[in-house]
Amino acid sequence: MSSTDPEKLRKLLAAVARKDGAAFRSLYEATSPKLFGFALRILNKRELAEEVLQESFVSIWNNAGGYQAGLAAPLTWMTTIVRNRAFDTLRRTDAVVEIDADTFDKDVMDALESTEPGPLDALQMSADAKALAQCFSRLEGLHRQAIALAFYHDLSHSEVAEQMKLPLGTVKTWVRRGLERLRTCLTRLERA
Template sequence: MPSKDLQPEQLKIWLAAVTRKDAIAFRALYDATSWKLFGFALRILVKREWAEEILQESFVNIWNNADSYQASLAAPMTWMTTIVRNKAFDLLRRTDGAVEIDADTFDKEVMNAMESADPTPLEALQLTDDAKALAKCLGRLEGAHRQAIALSFYHDLSHSEVAEQMKLPIGTIKTWIRRGLERLKTCLGKLGSV
C-alpha cells in the first residue's frame, strides 16, 4: 500500500509535471493518491464498480486538465477530491434507478469512516459524538425518508432532483424531508446532541 503521508509539495510537483504530459509523474501521482480517492468515491457511490469507473474518469480529467490546477486556491488532494466528488454526483444524477441508501450500509460506512485511522478528505469535518448520534438517528428513519434526506444533503440534490431520482412527486419529497428532519431533531434532542 502506498504511503499514507501525502505530501502536498510532492503532489504539486507531480501535477506540474503532468501539465507537460509526463507519464512517469502521472503514474507516481496515481500510485500515491488513487487508493484515497477510490475510498472517497466508494463512500459516495457505495457500488464498487461505480467507484472504479469514477476513479478512472477522474484521473483522465486530471491528466487532461492538470494545467487548470491553481495551488493558491486549493491543496492538490482537495482539487483532486473535488473532481472525484463532482464526477460521482454526475453519475448519481445520470443513473436511471433510484440510489438506495440502506441503513445497515450507511451506518457501517459512517462508522468505518469515524473509526478508520486512515486520513480521508472528510477529516476536516472532524467526526464527533454528534456525527455518531446523527448516524444512529438516520438509521432509525423510514428507508424512503432516509433516502430522500441523503440524496438532498449528502449528494447535494435539489428537492426536484430528488423527486426525479426517486420517481416521486416533489410534494411527497418535500414532506418526507421535512418529516425526516423533524424526526432527526427529536432523536438528536433525546440523545443530547442539539
C-alpha cells in the first residue's frame, strides 16, 4: 500500500481531526515529501517552500475536521492548501511562477489548476453554508451521495444513475426528496 493511499490518508485525517499527534506525524511523514516538492516547484526557493509547508501543516492540523472526503481526495485537499499558501507567498514576494505539469501526478495538477474555491475558502463558510452542511449531513447516505454527485460533481441525473448503478427514476426521486429535506431543515434552522 502506497504511503499516499487515499484510504490511509482519510483515516489519518480523521484521527488528526481528533487531535491525534501520532496520526499527524504519520500524515506528515507520508505526504510532506510530495507536498514539499510541489511547493518548491511553485516557489523555486527552498526556504520559502519550507515555510509554506510548515504553515500548510499547521492549517491541516487546525482544519482537518473540515475535510470532506466526498469533495476531494485527501492528497488533493492538502495540495490545494499548499498551493494557496504558496500563491499567497508569491503575491507577498512578487516571485515568478514556473510549474512543469509533466512532473506532477494528476491529483496534484488538478488541485493546482482548479478554479474552485480552495479548502481554506471552504473552511471559512458563511453561517448559511454551515447550516447547509449540517442539514446535508442529516440526509440518508445514498440520498446524500446522489445529491453530491449531481451538484458537487455536476453530473446529470443519468450520469448519477449510471455511476451509482441505480434506475434513473430512483435517482431523480432521491435527489428531489433530498432537496426537499434540505429545504425543510434549513427553514427550521433559520427560525431557530
